[in-house]
Amino acid sequence: MFEARVTITLKKGVSDPEGANTLKALHLxxxxxxxxxxxxxxxxxxxxxxxxxxxxxxxxxMCQRLLTNPVIHNYDIEVEEE
Amino acid sequence: MFEARVTITLKKGVSDPEGANTLKALHLxxxxxxxxxxxxxxxxxxxxxxxxxxxxxxxxxMCQRLLTNPVIHNYDIEVEEE
Known part of the structure; x- marks a missing residue:
């Protein structure tokens, strides 16, 4: 059995409304x-x-077919044996 | 300047509908x-x-006041100097 961790970040220039709202709320x-x-x-x-x-x-x-959108996402995969 | 990474996971027993749907879609x-x-x-x-x-x-x-819900979330904080 393996555990794969897929980390999905937004590409540079893609807006991150959740991040922006979090920042606003933290300031408030x-x-x-x-x-x-x-x-x-x-x-x-x-x-x-x-x-x-x-x-x-x-x-x-899986990333290409379901988990990520190549237009806006970068992703990184780490696999560990369990 | 510091970079803090807050990792938020669901507590044991809390349902993860997004994870469940992802699993279903991967099987499909x-x-x-x-x-x-x-x-x-x-x-x-x-x-x-x-x-x-x-x-x-x-x-x-920040975690206690905004980012997490203590009823359902565990969180972990890592801080690095930039």
């Missing part, structure tokens, strides 16, 4: 020294497989 | 060897401060 609460807030989505996927490499390739497929 | 796409899918929210916060410790305490406050 008095946290004035906050300069920026960014959101990141992560999926932890438990998966059966032969070896790290084949699992990584399969998770790459 | 033919990724039958996926056993589980969990979602994690992360905030990257850029913040001015004196030292790591005081920044961490302040981010802890």
């Amino acid at each position: 609460l008095g946290f004035d020294n906050v300069r920026a807030a960014k959101t990141i989505r992560t999926f932890d996927i438990l998966i059966d497989g032969k070896d790290k490499n084949s699992v990584k390739k399969e998770v790459e497929q | 796409l033919g990724f039958d060897n996926v056993r589980a899918a969990k979602t994690i929210r992360t905030f990257d916060i850029l913040i001015d401060g004196k030292d790591k410790n005081s920044v961490k305490k302040e981010v802890e406050q």
